Amino acid sequence: ADGASASTERMRIDSSGRLLLGTTTEGKEEADNLTIADSGDCGLTLRSGTSNYGAIYFSDATSGAGEYDGFFDYKHGDGYFRFGTAQAERMRIDSSGNMGLGTTSPGERLHIAASSPAVLIEATDTSSGESKVQLGKTGNTNVGEIKYSHSDNSLSFRVNDGEKARIDSSGRLLVGSTSNLAPDGFASKIQTAGTDYQ
Numbered sequence: 001a002d003g004a005s006a007s008t009e010r011m012r013i014d015s016s017g018r019l020l021l022g023t024t025t026e027g028k029e030e031a032d033n034l035t036i037a038d039s040g041d042c043g044l045t046l047r048s049g050t051s052n053y054g055a056i057y058f059s060d061a062t063s064g065a066g067e068y069d070g071f072f073d074y075k076h077g078d079g080y081f082r083f084g085t086a087q088a089e090r091m092r093i094d095s096s097g098n099m100g101l102g103t104t105s106p107g108e109r110l111h112i113a114a115s116s117p118a119v120l121i122e123a124t125d126t127s128s129g130e131s132k133v134q135l136g137k138t139g140n141t142n143v144g145e146i147k148y149s150h151s152d153n154s155l156s157f158r159v160n161d162g163e164k165a166r167i168d169s170s171g172r173l174l175v176g177s178t179s180n181l182a183p184d185g186f187a188s189k190i191q192t193a194g195t196d197y198q
Contacts, residue, residue, distance in 0.1 A: 130149050
């Protein structure tokens with residue numbers, strides 16, 4: 001069936017029951033039931049009440065919890081987004097822009113709540129790659145840094161744009177130096193530039 005306006009086709013329901021708006025070509029096979037196309041900006045608007053939800057649910061059932069197995073929604077009035085998997089909220093972005101993982105009341109830009117909270121940073125190049133967290137400010141993104149180097153298996157700490165301390169692959173803490181300061185045969189575990197402590 002074709003829908004026409006001013007002699008121009010605007011909508012099509014094809015023989016497979018797919019709804020096509022602004023196009024006669026369906027989208028990717030896994031998501032082709034509804035395709036919306038435009039030669040410029042393109043989008044979909046969900047307009048709900050001023051204190052209600054606008055939501056999209058992912059379902060594999062016609063009743064029960066399977067009807068909202070996965071979801072994301074926006075709560076007007078409170079101004080937050082919720083993201084859910086396996087029928088439960090997993091992440092929330094509140095009206096202040098704080099993101100919470102495992103909490104519905106994030107208190108910081110990133111708030112992780114779990115019985116054993118963890119963040120994993122994995123380098124795909126384990127021969128020369130680096131895993132790092134950078135702490136910066138506007139105009140300077142690398143004021144502070146914690147970095148693990150996979151090439152020499154060291155953990156370094158950068159403060160005020162310069163490396164200040166390092167734990168090397170032998171477990172030595174080097175302050176003000178990037179390599180072993182101890183004389184040959186002396187295995188000091190804590191070393192500072194100019195001074196050596198056993």
